[in-house]
Amino acid sequence: MVRVRRLDLPRSAAFAVRLAWRADRRSLVTLMAVQLVTALGLGAGLLLLRTVLDGGLPGGSAARTAGEPSVLVGLAVLLALRAAGGVLGSVTTARQRMLSARLDRHVISLVLGAAVRADLPRFEDPAFHDRLQRAVFASRGQPVVVITTLVAVLQALLTAAAVSGAFLAMAWWLLPFAALSAVPTLRAARAERNASYGLHHGLAESRRLRQYFERLMTGRDEAKEVRALDLGPLLHARWHAEYEREIEGTVRTQRRHMRRKIGARLVGDLLIMAVVGAVALLLGGGLVDLPTALTALTGLWLLSARIQMVGGLMGDIGDSALYLKDLRAFTEADAERPAGRPPVPRFRGLRAERITFTYPGSTRPALKDVSVTLRAGEIVALVGTNGSGKTTLAKILAGLYRPDAGALLFNDRPLADPAALRAVSAVVFQDFVRYKLSALDNIAFGRADEPADEARAAEAARKAGAHGFVSRLARGYATVLGKEFADGEDLSGGQWQRLALARAFYRDAPLVILDEPTAALDPQAEEELFRRIRSLFAGRTVLLISHRFSSVRGADRIYVLDEGSVIEQGTHDELMARGGRYAGLFLTQAAAYLDAPVS
Structure with a gap:
């Protein structure tokens, strides 16, 4: 079993951010700015919702007739926020695709550069080929997944912070319950992440062998001998057997952790339901007014959903970020080696x-x-x-x-x-x-x-x-x-x-x-x-x-x-x-x- 250290995840995530910054810093900054604006807009919208409800519902602090114009104004503002959110969403999608293309090129270039710098004896070492295979696997979209997920995590965290700020003015005592509801999900995601990385690490040589069989079956230079010896069915069967090893490992891992994730989600949702029941009791006892109760529960739902999202995203980012550990180790091994052709001395x-x-x-x-x-x-x-x-x-x-x-x-x-x-x-x-x-x-x-x-x-x-x-x-x-x-x-x-x-x-x-x-x-x-x-x-x-x-x-x-x-x-x-x-x-x-x- 491969040991995953506590600092591996943050180091790999930081490495992904550095890669994105070098590949396309303008798109990265734009994405971060859009997430900040979106989060602030959602927090402001939540406070506006409470104001609208307070002025437009029976039992609110203002008169009903005085509240009707404010309800219309509030709805208009909410629609404007929704339209702005749609525009920002389009900007996010476009910038993510630009960043993905440039980041893919940058990362694959790093792997190829490290491979051509490697001394020839390394190509005689099976361990080097395992490291190369893991680095190639990590370069194929994993940094993009990390950055895209980090952007989503940032949005969720900023949204949670904005909603939490609104909560401070309404029902601060609900914040700990929202945070506790995500703890089981985070723990289950961490366990699945470590198991998936261990499986990936152990399958490196099997994947290399599978790729070799693929090359034998599809290569032009190999085609004549493969057909002359009728090797096709045998090579296909061996390729299938190597692939079956990966599928069996994946099925075992997913079945084991699927149960843990379902249990974690149910525990978190039960906690939220308990809070909803407590708010209902407080409302019935007259300790909380209706606008505050409705707004607080809406905010609690948004906050818990965002925190649950962060938990799930951290599991996704964990898989890819740990793969980047292999990429970082491979590409930085010879980074200090100077490039360029040495001067040609006279041969005596x-x-x-x-x-x-x-x-x-x-x-x-x-x-x-x-x-x-x-x-x-x-x-x-x-x-x-x-x-x-x-x-x-x-x-x-x-x-x-x-x-x-x-x-x-x-x-x-x-x-x-x-x-x-x-x-x-x-x-x-x-x-x-x-x-x-x-x-x-x-x-x-x-x-x-x-x-x-x-x-x-x-x-x-x-x-x-x-x-x-x-x-x-x-x-x-x-x-x-x-x-x-x-x-x-x-x-x-x-x-x-x-x-x-x-x-x-x-x-x-x-x-x-x-x-x-x-x-x-x-x-x-x-x-x-x-x-x-x-x-x-x-x-x-x-x-x-x-x-x-x-x-x-x-x-x-x-x-x-x-x-x-x-x-x-x-x-x-x-x-x-x-x-x-x-x-x-x-x-x-x-x-x-x-x-x-x-x-």
Whole structure:
């Protein structure tokens, strides 16, 4: 059970107000002012009602004939107040919708900003994904609910205060009874709020899994395999089972607290009925005159209704405000991190000295005591079997992960901030992202901090061998690459890989990391790329990862990894002469090609 602390609710409510102030302060101030005017109008109307009744009812202090004009005047004023209330209601509705739109944008932007600032290792941590999922849930309308409900609570409280002021002049002794009538409702609302938040907190991972099933069943890229394996019914059943967990928890919570709320409401209403009976006795005994009794009971009804409303609203706001606790914790975690791109230093070399790294949640190190050197202008290769640690090492050298032990020396100095490595490197991952945006975006994202330059993108595409097919698209570099969008076109796997390479050329970084850059290319295109790699990346340092040993034989230095450790290093000729692991793997691959039947 998640513990809800006493200060969580007011802190989250204050956080919601700060968000609304930053998103649309004019609408927020207007809403507050309208509630104040409405409350004052209702209080004044109540006092006016007593005056009208006192002058117009038998037994009033004034004569009946003298009271008739005052009754008409009073009714006219009440109608005017009603008309003004309608106008103010229209203003409130309009301003709430404006505030909702701007607040939604502001809050979702905060979550997205915090997500993109998060370090890459956090995305390996299930707890981080739970926090992210809860923050996303909280951002989807919860701040708007809090602000809207706070406005309603403010109106109810101001109205209660105005009515209470009127009571002081008529029947002050009724105030405590009106307040006591709301106590059971407030207690029941608090218990339900805490239970609902605990349920929400515990369902974070289940909701993530459900969203993953939804993506598998609706995604275009997944559609072919889901149908080829007939996975649809199985995935749908598992999605249904995860959703059933949430429904069962919600039903249990609501059934338990529905009884408490009904009981609380009945207790409050019985107390009000007892007060009505007491007033009737006082009226019969001549201790209270009829106008005062009628006005006091009307005010009591209004006051108790407002206090009951506050109780219910506090339950509603409690749910959403506690969710904002998750939003605040997620968005403020890295708020102090400065934005912007760090200056790009000159790249003279990079050394990893005895580094060790373990992924979050794992017990086995992905890298153990690894040392490698990258000098300016060199081509360095990493080879090894699957799971040997090649890609993990590349991510550390690119500044995406911090090593757990050991040191990174950048230009012969200990590296203080991995952002410096990200600034000087261009990375083409094996599982590169296929951005379903324009072809120009797909290339110009290589330097996202600068305006897209189509001429520069075309030059990068020529180096990667992509300019020809991009030029033949319906709208050239403006063509959207995704069949899901209007006028969109799709590319083959090899064409997408060439666009990823073009992105690296466009970035124009001194350190280029290529992780299986030819996995989707045909053998001829692959051979051409590796034959020209020195001229294409002239003057740059290249770290090349490949399973195909023939493609790395021209590297200045080759590191062989096995189970997270460097077991061999040297040139191709040196490693072949040594007759170790590299030589064995190279000869195994070569034999496979030589033994292949020729058509």
